[in-house]
Amino acid sequence: MQPSFNSCIKVAVRLRPKSTKEEAEKEEPVIVVDGSNIQLLTSIGETHFFTCDQCFSSDSISAVAQNKHQQQREVYEYFAKPLLSQAFQGFNTCLFAYGQTGSGKSYSMMGKIGSKSELADASGIIPRFCQDFFIHVEDLVKNYAETSVSLSIEIQISYFEIYKEQIQDLLCSTGGNLSVREHPKNGPYVVNLTKCLVTSLEEVQRWLAVGNRKRVVASTSQNKRSSRSHVIFTIVLSQRFQEIIDGRPHVVDKHSRINFIDLAGSERLASTSSTGVRREESLAINLSLFTLGKVITALAEKNFAPYRESVLTWLLKESLGGNSKTAMLATVSPRAAHVESTLSTLRYSCLVQVGSLIYL
Numbered sequence: 001m002q003p004s005f006n007s008c009i010k011v012a013v014r015l016r017p018k019s020t021k022e023e024a025e026k027e028e029p030v031i032v033v034d035g036s037n038i039q040l041l042t043s044i045g046e047t048h049f050f051t052c053d054q055c056f057s058s059d060s061i062s063a064v065a066q067n068k069h070q071q072q073r074e075v076y077e078y079f080a081k082p083l084l085s086q087a088f089q090g091f092n093t094c095l096f097a098y099g100q101t102g103s104g105k106s107y108s109m110m111g112k113i114g115s116k117s118e119l120a121d122a123s124g125i126i127p128r129f130c131q132d133f134f135i136h137v138e139d140l141v142k143n144y145a146e147t148s149v150s151l152s153i154e155i156q157i158s159y160f161e162i163y164k165e166q167i168q169d170l171l172c173s174t175g176g177n178l179s180v181r182e183h184p185k186n187g188p189y190v191v192n193l194t195k196c197l198v199t200s201l202e203e204v205q206r207w208l209a210v211g212n213r214k215r216v217v218a219s220t221s222q223n224k225r226s227s228r229s230h231v232i233f234t235i236v237l238s239q240r241f242q243e244i245i246d247g248r249p250h251v252v253d254k255h256s257r258i259n260f261i262d263l264a265g266s267e268r269l270a271s272t273s274s275t276g277v278r279r280e281e282s283l284a285i286n287l288s289l290f291t292l293g294k295v296i297t298a299l300a301e302k303n304f305a306p307y308r309e310s311v312l313t314w315l316l317k318e319s320l321g322g323n324s325k326t327a328m329l330a331t332v333s334p335r336a337a338h339v340e341s342t343l344s345t346l347r348y349s350c351l352v353q354v355g356s357l358i359y360l
């Protein structure tokens, strides 16, 4: 069966640079990036070829330092910035980071948040997106102030993680094990999830810092849980355009959800051989990552999408289907020891892109 190309999903691959320690090891390269093509050499001498929409790589950490993390800006500009105008047009969007633990998902998504309203060079996609988001809001308000249309904008954010199919609120100190329900009109939602109304970048930065601190605490107390949970930061944008035409009010509403998802470490996808809590975690991750692939594939082929098979896809139902825009950043490590995980990340991401994951 010929897989159809899903033009709604954009896939980019980011090869993390070697750390200083890895550089000193002087390993033969196992992954070669050339434009949007990738060659991967496995330990048994097989070469695998992949093509995606765009690749980002820099040879070494010193090259990155010289560029003052310029690549963070490039990744954002190419990969996330186009979603900004789509969100203001009323599209729902999802941006995923997928890859094994330590391959650079959090560095790409969050990086380091700048002080006050300044962006640090190493800021990732989320803080850069939020900064441009508020610049866009300001411009829009200014532009409409000179017209007969009155514009009101409401922005809400939420931040939570899904760990073993259970939801933890990252913006509230209690907030454990929240449940999911489905509203007949608005779709699935998390019951009692904190939703913060925000009006400025500074407020978003403060809330992000609250959520990131809670992630670190949970991660330290539960042996690096970060790599075993999916983390979702959502912006809900509501725009109302009102105009009096022939003495009658005309109202146009645009609602959009922008989701940034830092997925659990993909190396868990195969490791169901562990026992106890680790086994439960691996099963939950397998279920959600595999269902995510199935849903994206089903949407590409206009088939029934099994959203409810995992909490992650159920909650993203309204954001993945319909006219939504999806982007996936596959992060990979340059190490020979990680080549099998890299192969599985590239297979997953590139096959999700062509909508053929189901035929694996």
Ligand SMILES: Nc1ncnc2c1ncn2[C@@H]1O[C@H](COP(=O)(O)OP(=O)(O)OP(=O)(O)O)[C@@H](O)[C@H]1O
Residues within 6 Å of the ligand: 015, 016, 017, 061, 064, 099, 100, 101, 102, 103, 104, 105, 106, 107, 108, 226, 227, 228, 264, 265, 331
């Ligand atoms: N593109 C990059 N440039 C410079 N440093 C990077 C890059 N990608 C990752 N790193 C560094 O590599 C380390 C691991 O990255 P990161 O924590 O983002 O991985 P991760 O995939 O999110 O891992 P986990 O799943 O455990 O959370 C960090 O020290 C990070 O600063």
